[in-house]
Amino acid sequence: MANRRDFLQILSLGAGLTALSRATSARAGVxxxxxxxxxxxxxxxxxxxxxxxxxxxxxxxxxxxxxxxxxxxxxxxxxxxxxxxxxxxxxxxxxxxxxxxxxxxxxxxxxxxxxxxxxxxxxxxxxxxxxxxxxxxxxxxxxxxxxxxxxxxxxxxxxxxxxxxLHFEPHTREVIRMREAGELGTILFVDNTCGFKIGDPTQWRLKKALAGGGALMDVGIYAINGARYGTGEEPLWVTAQEIKTDPVKFAEVDETITFQMGFPGGAIATCSTTYNFNNLGRLYVVGEKGFAELDPAFGYGPIKGRTHKGPLNQPVITHQTAQMDGLAECILDNKPDPNMTGHEALRDMKVIDAIYESIRKGGQKIMIG
Missing domain, CATH: 3.40.50.720 (NAD(P)-binding Rossmann-like Domain)
Known part of the structure; x- marks a missing residue:
């Protein structure tokens, strides 16, 4: 696979439906x-x-x-x-x-x-x-x-x-709605994965000075954010492990990271992210009353999913159209945003900092402030 754009597109099987998605977005947007x-x-x-x-x-x-x-x-x-x-x-x-x-x-x-x-x-x-x-x-x-x-x-x-x-994407919004409405019950477990096999070894994503990090920063953040909206809570602690099979290609950035998070309500999240293999893009939330699964969960669309009640049949939209129209409402009309402010990003960055610290300390549990 040549690049991240291809990964997100192919992961979601969206290449053949882009035109349909665009045509549908104006009519059936979030x-x-x-x-x-x-x-x-x-x-x-x-x-x-x-x-x-x-x-x-x-x-x-x-x-x-x-x-x-x-x-x-x-x-x-x-x-x-x-x-x-x-x-x-x-x-x-x-x-x-x-x-x-x-x-x-x-x-x-x-x-x-x-x-x-x-x-x-x-x-x-x-x-x-x-x-x-x-x-x-x-x-x-x-x-x-x-x-x-x-x-x-x-x-x-x-x-x-x-x-x-994804905070404007209908399948994602439905999972959040179900969790907020108590339809899943107390959340017990989250299993999120997001990764792909990166291509060109000279691209900026493999240079720390431009990328800041590797798979974790690029697509692992989807797993982190998904665990947070899947539980509706902020993690208390994290443990993490890094695996590097190609120390030449990934000399400057991380290749594969697995990490675990603990939440105040007792839920545990297990997450993985990689630049070394494909077919990794799933969100799975388990509660006392049921479950919700999105697979593919993080690509450009169409997102697909199911719950204990059956398939999720939400509208297919163009994510970026919905995002830009939605943020225009937030900026122009002061409409409440669906967790897309800098403060939302700061919470993810605190988790990323803790993951890298845990790796540096040999997988030690790191409390998140």
């Missing part, structure tokens, strides 16, 4: 109704890689969000995107001119989709420029950085959201 306001959130994308392309294409179906600007260090990309999305010259920036966003009233928010270790710098710059921030996950390299980013946005009076697209 948003029950759109506000009467005609105002749109005007968004600039920062970092024009493969995922930014996916977001831009999805935003063509948005009702409340509109792509109006870009930030890129590649002139050829700037020219191509300018033509494809009718972006005016005044809304095109490079990484040296980000501060000039403050002089542009036609951009409301910037969606940061740059390599992980650049998120901290870019969020701080965008907040200082007086724009709302949407940032891809992981939010930062460490919880300390994440807190600094939250503080900067709050000080600037700007909102900070993180790209937890």
């Amino acid at each position: 948003l029950s109704s759109l506000p009467k306001s005609d105002r749109q959130l005007r968004v600039a994308l920062m970092g024009l890689g493969s995922y930014a392309t996916r977001v831009a294409e999805a935003m063509e179906s948005c009702q409340r969000a509109k792509l109006v600007g870009i930030v890129t260090g590649t002139p050829a990309k700037a020219e191509a995107w300018k033509k494809k999305y009718n972006i005016p010259d005044k809304n095109i920036y490079n990484y040296q001119t980000v501060s000039q966003l403050k002089n542009n009233p036609d951009i409301d928010a910037v969606y940061i989709i740059t390599p992980n270790s650049l998120h901290h710098q870019h969020v701080m710059q965008v907040a200082a420029a007086g724009k709302h921030v949407i940032c891809e996950k992981p939010l930062a390299d460490t919880a300390k950085q994440a807190q600094e980013m939250i503080t900067a946005c709050e000080k600037a009076g700007m909102k900070l959201y993180v790209g937890y697209r």
